[in-house]
Amino acid sequence: MTxxxxxxxxxxxxxxxxxxxxxxxxxxxxxxxxxGIRVPQYMVGFGPTVWSRKKGETEYGIKAIPLGGYIRMIGMFPPDDSGRITARSTSPWRGMIEDARSAAFEELRPGDETRMFYTRKPWKRVIVMFAGPFMNLVLAIGLFLTVLMGFGIQQQTTTVASVSPCVIAQSEHRDSCKKSDPASPAEAAGMKKRDKIVAFDGKPTRDWNTLSDLIRVSAGKTVPIVVERDGKQLTLHAKIATNMVAKKDSGGGYVEGRYVKAGFLGFSAATGVVKQDFGESVTWMTDRVGDAVDSLVALPGKIPALWDAAFGDGPREPDSPMGIVGAARVTGEIATLDIPASQQLAMFVFVLAGFNLSLFLFNMLPLLPLDGGHIAGALWESLRRNVARVLRRPDPGPFDVAKLMPVAYVVAGIFVCFTVLVLIADVVNPVKIS
Incomplete structure (x- = not known):
């Protein structure tokens, strides 16, 4: 069954x-x-065609290898300076340019002269190339909102999981009390496991971050704490201690290895699945986008550890780059977890949302052959033409993106090598969920 x-x-x-x-x-x-650009093909996947059907002037189909997709537009690159397609050069770099230009003019039919991609204004080309990644962003946002507002996410709550018997600085990393340690404010006030804190110092506490912040700024004060116990509410009074506690970042997360002097009550918060409102969901997604951008920037620095995990005896870090095979393994593990089906579905949706967010950010890199590379080319053309217009110089014409194809092949080669490395690591030393 598993x-x-x-x-x-x-x-x-x-x-x-x-x-x-x-x-x-x-x-x-x-x-x-x-x-009005002619599109001969719309394909999902690569390799041999499994199924296709032609509707109007476009062939729609599915290919055997589901590792990407493409549409083929007529005239992705402008003709050469003479206005025609020249014979292939013996120079390998020049040959790449000419091959790309020839491919852009495949299936050119009478009347297509005004329907080629390069003949459209730069802003229209930017929209066409941005539309693909944007669709992934829209899908990611929709999926994240579905989970955050519909299912909820696992997070700390205002329910007490355990009460600390004494005040121990979190920087000391010990669990047992010494005789010299004073009793924790929570213990002295009579707080018990499973109490739900509904108000602190007269302020409602609907989430853990709010309660945590209130505790931290109340050092030295004696405050009333309203808890719900066995269906009834009662008020406890605690004198908040001053202690060394983990530092929090702007998003409410803990900064590893950093501590600050702040108020301390002395209990561990229980975790649970909590639905988010729209504002909380937007804040959460904004933080995740920031994390994703940071991860993308840090990607080159993670290659040595990834290599060691794939070919050496190094551990596979939880934040290690993961490919399609790795993500598929994770979703397979999710299906075997002994958790409610609703939470399994939520985790599936989360993985897919994260995948779409990664697709958006990755495709927006200003490098050919990615969509961002074509966007950068169109923006550069627009800048050149506007500068020429202001300076009253001749129109420089379309920017020939085909001249950048040698760079595109190098970039593509690097991406392929990285993809193979991630694939090997995903097979021999995969990222696992706990």
């Missing part, structure tokens, strides 16, 4: 992956057609 559920989890992720890819390419397709 093996069956593991396979089911992978299948669910594979379907979600295909939908995400199709959704991305739909953004490119719809805007290209909106601006």
């Amino acid at each position: 093996t069956l559920m593991f396979i089911l989890g992978i299948v669910v992720f594979a379907v979600g992956l295909l939908v995400s890819i199709a959704w991305h390419e739909l953004g490119h397709l719809s805007t290209a057609k909106l601006f």
